[in-house]
Amino acid sequence: MWYVPELSKRASLAAAGLAAAVVLPAIALAKAPAPGDAAPLVAPKPQPVQSRSAPLARAKTALMPFQTAPFPYRGLTPGTGTPFLDVEENGRRGHTTPYGRLYWEDETYSDNRVLLHLPKGFDARRPSLMLVFFHGHGATLERDVLRRQRVADQISRSGANVVLIAPQFAVDAADSSAGRFWEPGAFGRFMGEAAEALAKLHGDRKSVRTFASAPVIFVAYSGGYLAAASCAVNGGINKRLRGVVLLDALYGELGKFASWIENDRSAFFVSAYLGSTREKNSELAGILSARDIDYATALDRPLHQGDVALLSGGENVSHRSFVTQAWVDNPIEDLLRRLPGYRR
Incomplete structure (x- = not known):
């Protein structure tokens, strides 16, 4: 396993000797939205948790090589x-x-590392979510996902009981290839390995059952849509997938996303767009209307089961900064705050 270099100064070896524990700066949390009258979008279900560990005293972040990573392929x-x-x-x-x-x-296509993050206060005994981030073109896990887009930091700030799993796809390249994730069931095997790796990072091997059964949400940015679509319909995790978020990412695969939305009305779908994906979002809106599936054009309450939202990304917002500046600042943090059933 390779540790994130910038975090190593404050890191200490976890109990298993396989992960770095890091302390993130203390940040005041904004008030979370109050739950609406309808059922929360992702209704917490009892999870077969054996861990009796207390909430994590410090955040833990690591880069780990995976045998089931998208690449090499x-x-x-x-x-x-x-x-x-x-x-x-x-x-x-x-x-x-x-x-x-x-x-x-x-x-x-030779980097098989995966970025894992457990926020401070993560509690394996409480309902939790697995957030899988698909980074898109021209990215590396350290430079872009961790530092520039601050995905781990947004999760920590959200107050949600959520862990991050971010596989490396094509390294710093204009390529949306999904690699091994094109293969039927391959993503399911990847998530099985992720459960083991997260348990090691957590420090309590009994927490593996938490990570192996927790619901999953996808967040795909830009070119990450291709791998996200493949994993949603062909990944082998079935009803564990409770939500898909596209951040200026709907460049194609409309049929796959529309079918997934139609076939699982207990999950949520959010697509936010700028100019380059506006037309595809308009096409998706037409497909959904033809199938009598309602959708919203704003997020003004907590997310609920079956919610679909197609959002304008806002004014004076650039594609490159969309993971941190979209319809709101820090959109991943905002979305996680809209899931009141998964607070730390």
């Missing part, structure tokens, strides 16, 4: 019948993107 590109690694020169293998760009495996 030596399979086929869906819909083409051709190997994903379709170029070989001087002993190097590479992938040609649909736009004709060539990326080499050793530079772009």
